[in-house]
Amino acid sequence: MNTPAIKDLLYKMADDQLILGHRNSEWTGFGPVLEEDIAFSSMAQDKIGQSQALYQLLHELGEAEPDTIAFTRNAEQFHNCQLTELPIGEYDFSLIRHFLFDHAELIRFEMLANSRYEPLAQLARKIKGEIKYHVMHANTWIKQLGNANEESISRLQNSLEYALPYALGIFEEGAHEEALQSEGIFPGEKAVMEEWKKRISERIEQTALRLPDFSQLQPVYGGRKGQHSEHLQPLLDEMSEVFRIDPTAEW
């Protein structure tokens, strides 16, 4: 197996999960209604748990312990796409990000369930069932609020237009695309993106929202290479604050 290629894939996936998980957790206590507070908190718990399992696979490939990987790196060592690190903003933005990201993620894990790298395939078979609930949740609210009233529709439309270039950054290709494909580990970012465009288009068509022409959008790349917005480092500082006080503490 091509270990550098697998590590590259695992890092970006785990970092996406950890960072978006952390962002989702910022809704705890602040959700617009109690059910949404619980939903974003639950999705945070799922995603952070999934990131830990992915970091564990990296650990088995020789990388440091999951906590060390999660809490001791700086922004330029993170490989999450920039979409995941953006502040939660208002609920409409968090909902749109959740919708765009989780559709991509479900497709990714569905594909990885057939990976020839068996430890990842096993984990993917498990995770895809969990992410399905995240996607169901996003679809329900996009349909509801995307057809509700002028304010909800215009808020979602603005957030959609703002988030889409970042969402295309999910599919920024890495140096190992060909190796991952030829070894049957992962079908590649393009394959995920094509399916993603199809699925989100189907959902958006059921609402009063309009999807811009993808060919006119400039994807926001860089996250996979450690180039981030000014929002990531403060997030990492906050997330690792307690850990850094005493990295050897037992919990």
Added chain:
Amino acid sequence: MAYTEEEIRHWLEEVKDPEIPVLSLNDLGVITGISVLENGKVKVEMTPTFVGCPAIDYMKSDVKEVLAKHGVEEVEVRVSFDTQWNSNMISEKGRQALKDFGLAPPPKHNLIVELDILEEVECPNCGSHNTDLKTPFGPTLCRSIHHCFDCKETFEQFKPI
């Protein structure tokens, strides 16, 4: 002293899900393998219900504790995704225990969970199917929240996954 797998499994009946204390790990279906090695060492294989389930560490130490109480000194508990848990793995006894606890058991499914199986869940209080999904997320990762139009109670379901 040597033990049989059946003995170990029987003793593990005492280990309950910390979040649903009426359900044993056996009935929950998270014990995926028990082996007794020649040197008397016991190996227990487990898998979590949800990847991010915080209860797994408690379950792991409870397994060791209960087996130690029965004199099994050397126990290795391995948590892995070799066998991936799904809600069909909850036993019939476990499903009944959930119901008695006031939690709707997850409907059996063909491993493809669609939204429609979350609608019209049987109310564990009055048995009505005239119910509605309020939210697929609840007080723990494995529960969703529903409302019964007949007995007017809000109830939780162990999610099909």
